[in-house]
Amino acid sequence: MTRAALYCRISRDRDGEALGVERQATDTRSLALRRGWTVIEPPYVDNDVSASSGRRRPAYSRLVADIEAGKVGAVVVYRLDRLHRRPIELETFMPLCEKHGVALASVTGDVDLATDGGRLYARIMGAVAASEADATATRQRRKAQETAENGGHHGGPRPYGFEADGLTVSPHEADVIRDATRRILAGQSLRSVTLALNRAGECGVSGKPFQAARLARILLGPRVIGLRAHNGATYPAQWPALISETDQIELRAILRDPARSMPGRPARHLLAGLVRCGHCGAPMKWKGATRRNRASYACMAPPRGCGRILIRADKAEASVIERVIERNFSGRRRVADVLGSPASTEPALPDLAAERGRLDALADAYARGDVTLEQLTRATAAIRERIADTEERIATAAYARAAAAASESLRQRWTELTEDERRTALASLVKSITVQPAAKRPGRPTFDPSRIAIEWPDFDGEE
Ligand SMILES: [Zn+2]
Structure with a gap:
């Protein structure tokens, strides 16, 4: 009994359409059964979407091995071009079939590899398929090249x-x-x-x-x-x-x-990428110490910048850090978030008992008829004003204390950060830093922190 191997291959080498492997399997199986052959299950299937590439086909290799082992009496394909991608493969396949007496059947018409005419037909079909695949590949290459150009x-x-x-x-x-x-x-x-x-x-x-x-x-x-x-x-x-x-x-x-x-x-320079020239707007670069200047941030020479602004690096960095931490006062939640340390402090308890006692005493005196309504009103207003004033001072002091405590913890936290963490923190706490030209003053130039203008980002939830 002839044992038939069904060989199916999925590719896109014909009309840009893959011939479904299900259809190939169904049609080759019914052809084999019509011939009275026993079908070797499952079919040999290669998924080979790019036809002209030289990739290996594992199922085809298995098929060749099984033919050599004498396990296969016939090979059934949907169309001849399913079996081979290049004519050279046919030239080794034909003698293999001849040697082992393997018949070749295709759904679209049989090819008898045992006859000269059959082999010629197979060669022509193989050459046509190969040339079509070539043409498709060339067309795709040309199109890709054209798009690129x-x-x-x-x-x-x-x-x-x-x-x-x-x-x-x-x-x-x-x-x-x-x-x-x-x-x-x-x-x-x-x-x-x-x-x-x-x-x-x-x-x-x-x-x-x-x-x-x-x-x-x-x-x-x-x-x-x-x-x-x-x-x-x-x-x-x-x-x-x-x-x-x-x-x-x-x-x-x-x-x-x-x-x-x-x-x-770690990054080397804290303000690099954040600090801009106030004269021309160009980013200022870190510049190592020279004979005349200490390490500084400087506007680059034209055409990248104006080359006119320079500021001492260490002092500028310290000044910016200080202001970021001070800014804690209004944006402390965010600074604490970024630096990874919560700032919490107890607000001070107001002590207004004495003033409130006076109000009570006045009310008692009025009830007894010791003071007139006019006196009561005037005295009460004065006391209430003092109470409001005291309350405000206490609140302000409490807020300042809270802020100072938060600043301290943030300052402490800052010293614990790595260089790179500092830069990352700074980059998210500061939108940009601009350095204005130095004011012309007689004598030795001194560091002037007011030259540094910081633009803050808008934080959500900040009052
Ligand atoms: Zn500049």
């Missing part, structure tokens, strides 16, 4: 910074990209920028928090500088650049610096 979007998942069409800029995400670029160029670590983004509730296209490596891929990719990459070449894209190419070159130099890629490496 026109700077078009390659499709697929939405790229970060753009809408789903890949061409329209998403204004918010573009801002995130520009802001991250600015901060890294100014000296913040990739890690602290990533942390700050996640704390601000930003997320990637997947909706998950950013990871440093992913953020770096976005910033260093060709897309954000308005280029379309294809096969190692780049073309001007149909979408606009989000950051300049020179910025990206600098970013790449910074981010590929192995010293920076070490996880957990």
